[in-house]
Amino acid sequence: MTEETVQPLIEFKNVSLDYGETKVLKKVDLEIEEGKFYTLLGPSGSGKSTILSLISGRLQPTGGDILIEGKNVNSLPSNQRKVNTVFQNYALFPNMNVYDNVAFGPSIKGFSKKKIDQLVKSMLKLVKLDDFSDREISEISGGQQQRVAIARALANQPKVLLLDEPLSALDYKLRKEMQSELRELQQRLGITFIFVTHDQEEALAMSDWIFVINDGKVEQSGSPVDIYDEPINHFVANFIGEANIVPGVMKEDYLVSFAGKDFKNVDAGMRTNERVEVVIRPEDLDIVVPSRGKLQVTIEDQSFRGDSYEITAIDDAGNEWAVQATNPAKIGQRRGLKFDPEDIHIMRLNESEEDFDARLESYEGED
Amino acid sequence: MKKNKIGNLYLWLVFIVLYVPIFYLITYSFNSGKYMHGWKGFSLIHYCQLWADTRMIEIVVDTLIIAFLSSVLATIIGTFGALWINFAKSQLTKNILLNFNSILLVSPDVIIGASFLIFFTAIGLSLGFLSVLLSHIAFSIPIVVLMVLPRLQEMPVTLTEAAEDLGANFWQVLNKVTLPYISSGIMAGFFMALTYSLDDFAVTFFVTGNGFSTLSVEIYSRARQGISLEINALSAIMFIVSLILVFIYYFISRNGNRKRTPGLEATK
Structure with a gap:
């Protein structure tokens, strides 16, 4: 092994997760570096969303270690981790309007009103929803809800943004649009995105690096071109393209x-x-x-x-x-x-x- | 078309049968005579009598205080009870707790009242305001639990997860996300508890003791000596008050629904 020059932002060492007899994750190793767009790609039930839950702290591993910035976070609760999630169903708070949803994280942190206001406005601008701050969640479209969810997660200024199949509920055209927008957003912000999807086309189009997940294991990891051109086995070759x-x-x-x-x-x-x-x-x-x-x-x-x-x-x-x-x-x-x-x-x-x-x-x- | 007419007729009949006695009672509260038969002309004399009957006014106030206090306390306890049942990890614990809750709802008031009487005398609590308040809280809690729990269960888990993900601790999640989400259930539970407490007779009858009384118990004991039209006047007022309560509840729940229904705003 060569000496590691850069400490990975997130590291999984032999991470397993069992629910009784069912093994959801089987000794997964992976490394996430700063500032890249990662995709966890796999069929449903492969364990890709589980990996996301482990990073965010909603689940704890039953074996192995999860490190964030070199520190073991196995039992650190999710409200103390510098990662934020965009949920598949967006999970926006229905009792708050767009502004208050985005302001939730900063206000929990106890920022001043002025700072919260600045942060929320810049986030809404980032996702092109400047004019929607007073709208109720029930009054905006699915695509707009998606943007609010992204703005809300980013308002917490995370080191890593986790996206759990966020585009699956959108129609084809909107999905294509959001793909390039997400990619652009990641490059502009320079933070790490970890994107979960079962759509290989989406993964190839957006990512710097893909982890192909199947049956609780990482089958192959690499750049989109590597994985497409040189699949390691039957599963990967069939699943990608x-x-x-x-x-x-x-x-x-x-x-x-x-x-x-x-x-x-x-x-x-x-x-x-x-x-x-x-x-x-x-x-x-x-x-x-x-x-x-x-x-x-x-x-x-x-x-x-x-x-x-x-x-x-x-x-x-x-x-x-x-x-x-x-x-x-x-x-x-x-x-x-x-x-x-x-x-x-x-x-x-x-x-x-x-x-x-x-x-x-x-x-x-x-x- | 014909079927519809018969259906409508049936509905009207049911409502007439249900409401005729009440309107009959209200009408005679304006009778200048002394009895519920033989209309002698319009008068507000029974309302004046009621106003002068200080004991009756006192009982009305006591009844309202009991209803308000017991429903507020039962709403708080019942809401946390529902939260606790919902947090229970194992399905078995959940079911056991829920069944215990339902048993209290379906068991006859007489039995609940009698058991409270036995319990209070056993622990040496003198019967009066406190014993009535405690028993009203007790029988209202299951109602609140039953109104709050469905709202809690339909709340997506991801809402809690999202709040935690954004840095909220247990109390912040409860305060900013969970309680607002279930607020319509809590309000419904509160109003249900209020009406249950206002018109409870059986349980209260056992635990009022001497001196202290609530409206339903007082009306019952006076009615044994023949109903004076003062009672009619009181009933008329109570009927109007409950009507107002029902309308308030209706508007609250309608507003709650509108907020949660996407697209309704656009068609408005």
């Missing part, structure tokens, strides 16, 4: 065999003739005349997706390939599939994240 995953054998470094043929690729560091899984993204596949293709396939099905066609083809070994193409194809036709060596990604079975990172480093350093 669409993927063709077929069984294969690594003949030697930079040579993989699948669908009955050998292909050059860019992965290495595996045992000779190791069984692996091969991933190729639908958008990396091109449909060409059979003689020019690396794989010969029969077109099986096709559907129109607005900006493209999704074509399903079957190769001679019986593997199914999803292809994203700009031009339509004819069902039943013989065609070829073209792809480059860089488009092939190899996944070892049951490889841990450390081994995966070490292996990538070992051969990528060689070039």
